[in-house]
Amino acid sequence: MTGYLAFEIRRTLRDAKFLLFAVALPVGLYLLMADRFADRGAPASYVMGGVAAFGAMKAALDTGARTAVERDIGWQRQLRLTPLSGGGYLLAKGSVAMVVALPPVAGVSLVAALAGGVHLSPGGWVSAVLGVWAGTVPFALLGLLIGQLATARNLQAYQGAVVLLLSFVGGLFIPVSTFPRALATVARVLPSYWLAQVGHATTLGGDTWRAALVLTSYALVLGAAVAVRYRHGTAQA
Amino acid sequence: MNLHHGAPALSVAGLRKAYGGTRAVDGIDLVVGPGEVVALLGPNGAGKSTTIDMIVGLVRPDAGQIAVFGASPREAVRSGVIGVMPQEGALLDDVTVGETVTLIASLHRTPPPVEEALRRAGVADLADRRAARLSGGQRQRVRFAMALVSGPDLLVLDEPTAAMDVTARREFWRSMHAFTGTGRTVLFSTHYLEEAEAYADRVVLMNAGRIVADGPVPAVMAEVSGRTVTAVVPGARAEDLGTLPGVTAVHVREGRAELRCVDSDLVVRELLARHPDARDVEVGALGLEDAFLRLTGTPAGTPAGTLTGTPIEAPAEATETAR
Numbered sequence: 001m002t003g004y005l006a007f008e009i010r011r012t013l014r015d016a017k018f019l020l021f022a023v024a025l026p027v028g029l030y031l032l033m034a035d036r037f038a039d040r041g042a043p044a045s046y047v048m049g050g051v052a053a054f055g056a057m058k059a060a061l062d063t064g065a066r067t068a069v070e071r072d073i074g075w076q077r078q079l080r081l082t083p084l085s086g087g088g089y090l091l092a093k094g095s096v097a098m099v100v101a102l103p104p105v106a107g108v109s110l111v112a113a114l115a116g117g118v119h120l121s122p123g124g125w126v127s128a129v130l131g132v133w134a135g136t137v138p139f140a141l142l143g144l145l146i147g148q149l150a151t152a153r154n155l156q157a158y159q160g161a162v163v164l165l166l167s168f169v170g171g172l173f174i175p176v177s178t179f180p181r182a183l184a185t186v187a188r189v190l191p192s193y194w195l196a197q198v199g200h201a202t203t204l205g206g207d208t209w210r211a212a213l214v215l216t217s218y219a220l221v222l223g224a225a226v227a228v229r230y231r232h233g234t235a236q237a
Numbered sequence: 238m239n240l241h242h243g244a245p246a247l248s249v250a251g252l253r254k255a256y257g258g259t260r261a262v263d264g265i266d267l268v269v270g271p272g273e274v275v276a277l278l279g280p281n282g283a284g285k286s287t288t289i290d291m292i293v294g295l296v297r298p299d300a301g302q303i304a305v306f307g308a309s310p311r312e313a314v315r316s317g318v319i320g321v322m323p324q325e326g327a328l329l330d331d332v333t334v335g336e337t338v339t340l341i342a343s344l345h346r347t348p349p350p351v352e353e354a355l356r357r358a359g360v361a362d363l364a365d366r367r368a369a370r371l372s373g374g375q376r377q378r379v380r381f382a383m384a385l386v387s388g389p390d391l392l393v394l395d396e397p398t399a400a401m402d403v404t405a406r407r408e409f410w411r412s413m414h415a416f417t418g419t420g421r422t423v424l425f426s427t428h429y430l431e432e433a434e435a436y437a438d439r440v441v442l443m444n445a446g447r448i449v450a451d452g453p454v455p456a457v458m459a460e461v462s463g464r465t466v467t468a469v470v471p472g473a474r475a476e477d478l479g480t481l482p483g484v485t486a487v488h489v490r491e492g493r494a495e496l497r498c499v500d501s502d503l504v505v506r507e508l509l510a511r512h513p514d515a516r517d518v519e520v521g522a523l524g525l526e527d528a529f530l531r532l533t534g535t536p537a538g539t540p541a542g543t544l545t546g547t548p549i550e551a552p553a554e555a556t557e558t559a560r
Binding site for chain 2: 011015073074078082083
């Protein structure tokens, strides 16, 4: 397993374009939006939380979902003819997704600290970055699930729809407090809403424990779904 | 590093697998001894790939037992005694050949040396090349290196040369020969008759999910199709030759008589006794393709001999094996 994980991490770090884009997109969004909602109760620190959550979520989802391509070309089949177990493969892929999720959060926080006028204590920064990062686990798992359901051809469509839904309806860009009532109710069901809560908590306060509970529940359900789906997929193959 | 000493390399009993209503594999028994090189031969849809997928643990059988050196397929894969080159199974385009084979090696408990596998498969000079820049034949050889790297005692190859041109195929079999020369066991599937004839000790013929013949290449051919005696026999009519003991069929082509029979020695003796002026006598075995056509019941509309080296057409009733 560790051999495979090291291989995957090396592979990912070599993909400079993907990593750069993963960091540049949320950082760019932050710079665009930092002062947009200041008059509607969303200061720069609020935007930072939402955009950092978006960057981490998208990076983790994308990495997990790319397994669809590996399944399509037969790489997973090839790996099943080695001592690597299915669980080992999924764990390595999930870990890589988490590795990729960290730079966007760190990048947005760094830019917010240097240029965006967000001031936090050192401990506040650590919990802001690590909190959002840890909260990304269910999205890494969701990515793996999409990777098993989608094909290389329809992956983009799947992926785009999921990211759009999670980021806009989940309130990562626009404060949920400005949503119509029905939409706000839907938002509170989505894991992205709770990830944003973690992102906002350090500056605005908020129910971090409840967010942690919801995100953990999502992680458990999605983790089980991934495991079941993978076993089903291999039995059929 | 046999898991169980004295166990056959491969032992399969009562193997079955159905996809929907199609019986892809319909009751197969097969024992392969250590050191044998066995060709699994049959048309598309005969059930070869499904059989192999079950042997290597990719597909769970509906019924039957499989033991690889006495162990389950998964145990055999985990301990590295079985090396597999699946029919589909790709390389990651962004990774070099060396990295790919090193990765496969690193997944074993005691990582085996990589250089030897690269050399044996003839891809040592490609180690730094990314998979995206390999030819079809080179890709197959890299996958061969991946199957070799654990130093397996049983090598299973599913249509290893399907995507290769003639030169690549010849080169591939040269590397294979070096491997089998070390006394390892090999099971490979193919629909190229000439590959089975040239590289296997034993042929297992499959059709419609069943084994229809199994034995050494000459024996399979003799058993199912017998031999031919051809000669120029001045003055003899086909009807006369047909009455020779042991002759089952007579064809006259361009002045030569072709006599089909099982016991060619007997036919030659009788032929020369009754027709002392017979000349240019040749004894030959019918090609494996004739054996194949007879066994699988494919309409024998194709002239004998022309199928060598070309894929056999699937019988009309055979359906493509689902995967």
